[in-house]
Amino acid sequence: EQGKELINKPLPLIADAFEELSKFLLRNNTQKEDLRLVPFTDACSLVSVLFNCLGIAFKFAEMEYCAKVRGLVEASKQYETLENILDHDVENDTVRKPGSLSRNLRRVRQGLDLIRALFEQFLSADECSLREAASSAYAQVCAPYHTWAVRTAVFAGMYALPSREQLLLKLNETDQTVEKEMRRYMKASIPVIEYIDKLYISRNITLDW
Ligand code: 1PZ
Numbered sequence: 001e002q003g004k005e006l007i008n009k010p011l012p013l014i015a016d017a018f019e020e021l022s023k024f025l026l027r028n029n030t031q032k033e034d035l036r037l038v039p040f041t042d043a044c045s046l047v048s049v050l051f052n053c054l055g056i057a058f059k060f061a062e063m064e065y066c067a068k069v070r071g072l073v074e075a076s077k078q079y080e081t082l083e084n085i086l087d088h089d090v091e092n093d094t095v096r097k098p099g100s101l102s103r104n105l106r107r108v109r110q111g112l113d114l115i116r117a118l119f120e121q122f123l124s125a126d127e128c129s130l131r132e133a134a135s136s137a138y139a140q141v142c143a144p145y146h147t148w149a150v151r152t153a154v155f156a157g158m159y160a161l162p163s164r165e166q167l168l169l170k171l172n173e174t175d176q177t178v179e180k181e182m183r184r185y186m187k188a189s190i191p192v193i194e195y196i197d198k199l200y201i202s203r204n205i206t207l208d209w
Helices: 010-027 037-053 056-075 082-092 101-124 130-141 148-160 164-171 175-201
Strands: none
Touching: 010 037, 010 175, 037 056, 037 082, 037 101, 037 164, 056 101, 056 148, 082 101, 082 175, 101 130, 101 175, 130 148, 164 175
């Protein structure tokens, strides 16, 4: 679609993709059709273009996030749904095992929630710098599950984030247009995040990791 290419203007396409997922989940609430891996990983892959806007300091975060998504993309050749992944790891007692698909899914879910929290912080005050917004979102969503070394590196890297204005330029948005797109993602990502959490909770897996 013209004017909506992923690289030039990523937010509308990311919001569209998550709205599709959330519509599917809300529609299927009653019929109980499971979420398939392919549309899920397609949406998660789109998100990674946001790293282009953050600069070199977040190269490591990009590699981490993309590696986890890639694991799930690979898995989609063998497993059709997110449920199938959890069931496989429960059976093999590998849900929390480093590198397992259920662990990758948990990390990707934390990434999606991090972006949601970041957007929320970003919109909460006009004077809020990207560094303040990202620090607060990270402290809230991911830091509790990361090692001390990772947390320290991430908080140090925050000083290299672009300014609010630079970010808007890279996203090809203005103060007026960015709010609508961020709010669409914030709203649409919640049912997706909750759906993923339920996959674990319904199998008596805690979410404290
Ligand atoms: C626009 C968004 C700006 C956010 C800025 C904050 C970026 C946070 C950076 C997080 C760095 C994570 C570094 C490595 C973490 C690993 O220890 C964990 C655990 O891995 P495991 O032990 O299970 O193998 N890895 C992760 O949590 C995976 C991915 C986290 C990165 C999330 C990024 C979210 C996407 C942002 C999109 C721009």
